[in-house]
Structure formats: structure tokens, C-alpha cells
Amino acid sequence: MDWFWWVLIAFWTGGFAWAAENIRTALRNRHERKLELMAAAKQERLAVEAAHKPPQPICGCTHHLAKHDKQGKCHERVEVPTAWDENKKPVHYEAGQCNCQQYVGPQPLSQVYAEELTDQA
Numbered sequence: 001m002d003w004f005w006w007v008l009i010a011f012w013t014g015g016f017a018w019a020a021e022n023i024r025t026a027l028r029n030r031h032e033r034k035l036e037l038m039a040a041a042k043q044e045r046l047a048v049e050a051a052h053k054p055p056q057p058i059c060g061c062t063h064h065l066a067k068h069d070k071q072g073k074c075h076e077r078v079e080v081p082t083a084w085d086e087n088k089k090p091v092h093y094e095a096g097q098c099n100c101q102q103y104v105g106p107q108p109l110s111q112v113y114a115e116e117l118t119d120q121a
């Protein structure tokens, strides 16, 4: 065979390898881009879900409203400090009751529901 063919074959195979590498890179980039898009879409969905979730019925004392009786008195058990060190840091706790008197005025709830309705419109 002529030397010319050997040069041509070497050129071809080199060219094929180069093209294959390019295609592989392009595919990988597209795959990464797709993953990025999926992650972004997921975050967006989570944000939308969080925005549409009804507010948790948590009292200002951080206890669930179910822990409060009809008078608004919180029945959750809490740790009450009974002794402090010289830095006013509690060093001893005793079991006690949360003394929250849950605020039951009309304002906070009506506000929450009004915002919910305008949000979804």
C-alpha cells in the first residue's frame, strides 16, 4: 500500500476519536444542564408548596395550639429554672407548666386567612 493511504487512515481515525470525544462532552454537558434544571424545578416546587401550606397552628410560646385548653392556658410541660450560677445562667431545672395565656384576639387569624385567599387568586 502507498504511504499516502497510511497517512489518510491515521488522519481519519484521529478525526473520529476527536469527533467522538466532542460528542461525549456535549452529551455530558447536556446531561448536567438537565440535572441543574431538574434541581431548580424541584426547588421552585418546594417553594410553591411552602407558600401554599396553611400556617402551622403554633402558639407564640412555641407549643402547638392543641396543647392549650379553651381558656387559652397552655398545658405543655416545660423546664423551669430554679437555680442560677453567678453568670445568671440556669444550673437547675424543675418540671413546670408553660404559663402561656395564648392570645386569642381576632386579628392574627383573620390576617392569615386574608393573605391565603389573595395569594391563591
Ligand SMILES: [Zn+2]
Binding pocket: 059, 060, 061, 062, 063, 068, 074, 100, 101, 102
Ligand atoms: Zn401558648
Ligand SMILES: [Zn+2]
Binding pocket: 059, 061, 062, 063, 074, 075, 076, 098, 099, 100
Ligand atoms: Zn406553651
